[in-house]
Amino acid sequence: MDCIFDKIIAGEIPSDKVYEDGEVIAIKDINPSALVHILIIPKKHIESVNHMDEADSALIGKLIYTASNIAKKKGLSSKGYRLVFNIGEDAGMVVNHIHLHLLGGQKLGAMV
Amino acid sequence: MDCIFDKIIAGEIPSDKVYEDGEVIAIKDINPSALVHILIIPKKHIESVNHMDEADSALIGKLIYTASNIAKKKGLSSKGYRLVFNIGEDAGMVVNHIHLHLLGGQKLGAMV
Numbered sequence: 001m002d003c004i005f006d007k008i009i010a011g012e013i014p015s016d017k018v019y020e021d022g023e024v025i026a027i028k029d030i031n032p033s034a035l036v037h038i039l040i041i042p043k044k045h046i047e048s049v050n051h052m053d054e055a056d057s058a059l060i061g062k063l064i065y066t067a068s069n070i071a072k073k074k075g076l077s078s079k080g081y082r083l084v085f086n087i088g089e090d091a092g093m094v095v096n097h098i099h100l101h102l103l104g105g106q107k108l109g110a111m112v
Numbered sequence: 113m114d115c116i117f118d119k120i121i122a123g124e125i126p127s128d129k130v131y132e133d134g135e136v137i138a139i140k141d142i143n144p145s146a147l148v149h150i151l152i153i154p155k156k157h158i159e160s161v162n163h164m165d166e167a168d169s170a171l172i173g174k175l176i177y178t179a180s181n182i183a184k185k186k187g188l189s190s191k192g193y194r195l196v197f198n199i200g201e202d203a204g205m206v207v208n209h210i211h212l213h214l215l216g217g218q219k220l221g222a223m224v
Contacts, residue, residue: 034224049180050189061173064197068161071199077162080200084223085176087183088192091220101223108203108224111196112146112215 005041005097023059024066026102035105036074036081040067046098049087063100076104082111117153117209135171136178138214147217148186148193152179158210161199175212188216194223 007013009025018038019026029037040063046052052060064083071081081104086093119125121137130150131138141149152175158164164172176195183193193216198205 033222049176049195050183052177052180054174054177057173057177058170059173060176061169061171062166064161064172065164065166065169068164068199071162076202078200080198080202080205082199082203082224083161083197085195086192086220086223087180087194088188088190090188090192090216090218091194093192103224104202106202106224108198109222110145111198111213111223112194112218112220 003045003097004095005099006045009041009043019066019070024062026066026070029101033101034103034108036076036103038067038070038102040070040100040102042098047096048093048098049085052098060098063098067100067102070102071104074104080104080108082108084111115157115207115209117207117211118157121153121155131178131182136174138178138182141213145213146215146220148188148215150179150182150214152182152212152214154210159208160205160210161197164210172210175210179212179214182214183216186216192216192220194220196223 008015016028026040084101120127128140138152196213
């Protein structure tokens with residue numbers, strides 16, 4: 001098990017946890033790109049969006065739903081926020097385990 | 113019905129369609145932010161990620177799955193791509209009907 005997110009999920013590496021349930025964990029990004037930058041990660045190890053099966057749709061949709069709930073709790077719902085999946089080198093994906101970026105707390109610039 | 117995406121889905125406004133099934137439509141963005149810029153839109157009118165119910169998770173996950181299939185067909189899988197939901201003013205959301213941006217075909221910059 002070489003995946004840093006698997007180690008965080010297993011509690012082997014400390015993290016600043018925002019939310020956790022049986023399927024999903026949310027942690028603060030240690031190198032934030034915005035005033036609020038949270039990662040929502042499925043506990044199931046799926047390498048990237050490229051590797052999801054159709055049967056994973058509900059789980060991946062739950063990442064979005066979880067992000068919307070965190071945004072509500074953080075008071076971001078009315079002003080807005082951005083949710084991002086990066087896939088592969090062109091997008092600068094670093095850890096090969098699906099993770100959704102929740103970015104907000106400020107005016108956000110271009111998407112690319 | 114004042115929503116431009118509802119009108120596109122109903123065929124009342126023309127669009128450059130990339131994919132369609134019973135639940136989802138994908139069209140080229142008319143004002144692209146990257147060499148490849150496609151919008152994946154649920155036919156169900158949900159105003160934004162803020163307005164999704166937990167029961168919508170499978171449908172929203174299907175947007176991601178559909179995007180991954182389009183990326184495969186467009187030859188983007190190996191080099192990479194980015195998927196983005198914007199919510200509200202801080203993120204520059206323009207049309208109040210959930211839509212997922214698929215961005216790729218080039219090196220992508222920062223997420224915000």
